[in-house]
Amino acid sequence: MTSYQPTAPHQAPSTSQQLLTVPQVMARLQLGRSAVYDLLRTRQLASIALGRARRVxxxxxxxxxxxxxxxEAA
Structure with a gap:
C-alpha cells in the first residue's frame, strides 16, 4: 500500500501581487472614500477593475x- 503525500498548499501571492479593496486603501492612507476615488479617477493611484469592483x-x-x-522632498 502506498502512502498518500499531500501536495503543497498554494502559497499566498507575494506582497507586490496582492490586491487591496478601496476600504483597505482608505485605512492604509487614512483617507476618506471620496479622496481615494479621486486618486483613482485622476490616475494618481493605479487600479484594476474586476467587474464592478475596483482593486489596487x-x-x-x-x-x-x-x-x-x-x-515632498523636492
Whole structure:
C-alpha cells in the first residue's frame, strides 16, 4: 500500500501581487472614500477593475506613496 503525500498548499501571492479593496486603501492612507476615488479617477493611484469592483495592487500603493515622498522632498 502506498502512502498518500499531500501536495503543497498554494502559497499566498507575494506582497507586490496582492490586491487591496478601496476600504483597505482608505485605512492604509487614512483617507476618506471620496479622496481615494479621486486618486483613482485622476490616475494618481493605479487600479484594476474586476467587474464592478475596483482593486489596487499593493505595488501601486507603494509607488504612489514613494512618488508623494519624492514630491515632498523636492
Amino acid at each position: 495592487p499593493t505595488s501601486a500603493l507603494a509607488d504612489f506613496i514613494r512618488a508623494r515622498l519624492d514630491q
